[in-house]
Amino acid sequence: DTGVSQNPRHKITKRGQNVTFRCDPISEHNRLYWYRQTLGQGPEFLTYFQNEAQLEKSRLLSDRFSAERPKGSFSTLEIQRTEQGDSAMYLCASSTDRASYNEQFFGPGTRLTVL
Amino acid sequence: DQQVKQNSPSLSVQEGRISILNCDYTNSMFDYFLWYKKYPAEGPTFLISISSIKDKNEDGRFTVFLNKSAKHLSLHIVPSQPGDSAVYFCAASGDSGYALNFGKGTSLLVTP
Numbered sequence: 237d238t239g240v241s242q243n244p245r246h247k248i249t250k251r252g253q254n255v256t257f258r259c260d261p262i263s264e265h266n267r268l269y270w271y272r273q274t275l276g277q278g279p280e281f282l283t284y285f286q287n288e289a290q291l292e293k294s295r296l297l298s299d300r301f302s303a304e305r306p307k308g309s310f311s312t313l314e315i316q317r318t319e320q321g322d323s324a325m326y327l328c329a330s331s332t333d334r335a336s337y338n339e340q341f342f343g344p345g346t347r348l349t350v351l
Numbered sequence: 352d353q354q355v356k357q358n359s360p361s362l363s364v365q366e367g368r369i370s371i372l373n374c375d376y377t378n379s380m381f382d383y384f385l386w387y388k389k390y391p392a393e394g395p396t397f398l399i400s401i402s403s404i405k406d407k408n409e410d411g412r413f414t415v416f417l418n419k420s421a422k423h424l425s426l427h428i429v430p431s432q433p434g435d436s437a438v439y440f441c442a443a444s445g446d447s448g449y450a451l452n453f454g455k456g457t458s459l460l461v462t463p
Contacts, residue, residue: 278442279451292450342397
């Protein structure tokens with residue numbers, strides 16, 4: 237399978253703990269995006285990488301959130317001192333800069349539950 | 352503020368009939384509009400897209416129509432099949448950067 241993969245698929249943590257998610261994009265895609273989706277809402281943009289450079293960050297990305305893409309391939313999203321409001325589905329997407337209409341291809345997501 | 356709006360949370364259609372899903376947007380700077388389909392426990396799957404310079408794009412059973420003056424787009428599925436039952440998201444981008452702005456989705460149920 238050459239699609240976007242995300243690990244873990246599910247994460248349950250206690251409030252105040254740190255969590256880290258991983259995303260492996262489609263191999264030839266140089267753009268990588270993180271979104272968050274809560275119940276009844278569409279995905280909300282968090283941040284975007286072009287290769288290893290983080291070029292856009294949403295105001296939703298508080299200082300407890302950090303994302304990296306050190307070698308321009310996989311990416312990690314870390315949430316420090318988790319809060320119950322962080323419970324959501326975290327989606328990763330990738331695309332190529334040759335995309336005609338900015339079409340992005342999503343992974344299956346990591347569902348985070350903060351107790 | 353929600354720049355992309357899908358005002359119908361759900362839609363039920365009989366198999367073989369046309370499904371029409373609607374989407375409105377507020378930002379006239381959007382360049383690209385996309386539709387995604389989402390099944391439970393999966394990520395959104397790209398379905399079809401349209402540029403702001405076009406008013407129609409067709410791909411098999413799926414057609415997207417864009418009315419720029421009304422800031423409205425719609426997705427037509429003809430004929431509808433039970434496997435089309437999913438949540439459909441409208442998304443737009445282009446005013447700045449590459450972020451996709453999503454609506455809240457419309458849950459489509461196609462009944463046999």
